[in-house]
Amino acid sequence: TVTFTGIMGVLCRKGEVEKALKLYDVMIGRGLKPNDYTCSILVGGLCRTKRLDDAVNLFEKMVLNGYASVVCLNTLMHGFLELGRREEATKLFKENLFFKETMADVVSHNTLMDGFCKTGDLIAAKKLLHDMKVRGLVPSLVSFNTLVSGLCKRGDIDRALDLVEYAVNNGQMPDVITYSTLLDGLCKVGRFQVAENLLIQMHENRIEVDVVTYSTILNGYCKTGQLQKAQKIL
RNA sequence: GUGGCAAUCUGAU
Numbered sequence: 001t002v003t004f005t006g007i008m009g010v011l012c013r014k015g016e017v018e019k020a021l022k023l024y025d026v027m028i029g030r031g032l033k034p035n036d037y038t039c040s041i042l043v044g045g046l047c048r049t050k051r052l053d054d055a056v057n058l059f060e061k062m063v064l065n066g067y068a069s070v071v072c073l074n075t076l077m078h079g080f081l082e083l084g085r086r087e088e089a090t091k092l093f094k095e096n097l098f099f100k101e102t103m104a105d106v107v108s109h110n111t112l113m114d115g116f117c118k119t120g121d122l123i124a125a126k127k128l129l130h131d132m133k134v135r136g137l138v139p140s141l142v143s144f145n146t147l148v149s150g151l152c153k154r155g156d157i158d159r160a161l162d163l164v165e166y167a168v169n170n171g172q173m174p175d176v177i178t179y180s181t182l183l184d185g186l187c188k189v190g191r192f193q194v195a196e197n198l199l200i201q202m203h204e205n206r207i208e209v210d211v212v213t214y215s216t217i218l219n220g221y222c223k224t225g226q227l228q229k230a231q232k233i234l
Numbered sequence: 235g236u237g238g239c240a241a242u243c244u245g246a247u
Contacts, residue, residue: 181246184246
């Protein structure tokens with residue numbers, strides 16, 4: 001099962017879902033049982049090729065047979081959100097809020113939050129952060145990074161900075177993604193001085209600057225014609 | 235004879 005599923009994963013990543021599904025039949029034909037990995041890989045493959053109906057059917061079948069996990073749910077929700085089908089993602093989410101194998105976890109909440117952020121609905125996204133705590137889940141760094149990104153995209157950098165402070169108080173230290181997100185927001189509203197301070201702080205906190213961080217800053221400087229500053233960074 | 239070693243969420247273009 002592990003071998004078959006592994007190959008199906010490779011095929012799905014290449015967009016060859018058809019071959020993966022054929023392999024799935026071969027696997028079943030040999031009397032091997034699928035598992036939650038098999039389920040999420042195939043669901044993900046179908047989502048990537050926009051075959052959401054097939055993905056839903058497979059997911060429901062797997063749920064009935066007890067092979068589905070919350071990862072499969074998350075994969076499917078993500079598939080809907082990628083296509084802008086927010087209502088269906090939300091419906092799926094709500095159906096899985098009670099105790100069962102596919103009960104919504106932190107990643108489910110994060111996935112939906114990101115979907116809300118990307119459509120600019122920060123109110124709904126913030127509510128979700130609150131809801132997850134009510135449900136006894138502990139927001140992860142990704143939860144905060146997702147909201148920070150949403151706030152930055154809206155230009156609400158100060159609220160984003162406040163949220164990071166709040167995250168720190170909740171035991172989530174910013175990582176390279178948090179910083180890059182903030183830097184991008186700051187550059188895009190022209191607050192380069194604050195951005196430079198943040199870079200220093202990043203260094204002090206021993207956070208490794210990566211290729212995305214560099215391109216974020218370079219992009220900011222180049223688009224405002226500060227090529228000398230851009231060169232200085234390199 | 236195309237890098238593959240099993241799954242889901244967040245950052246630049």
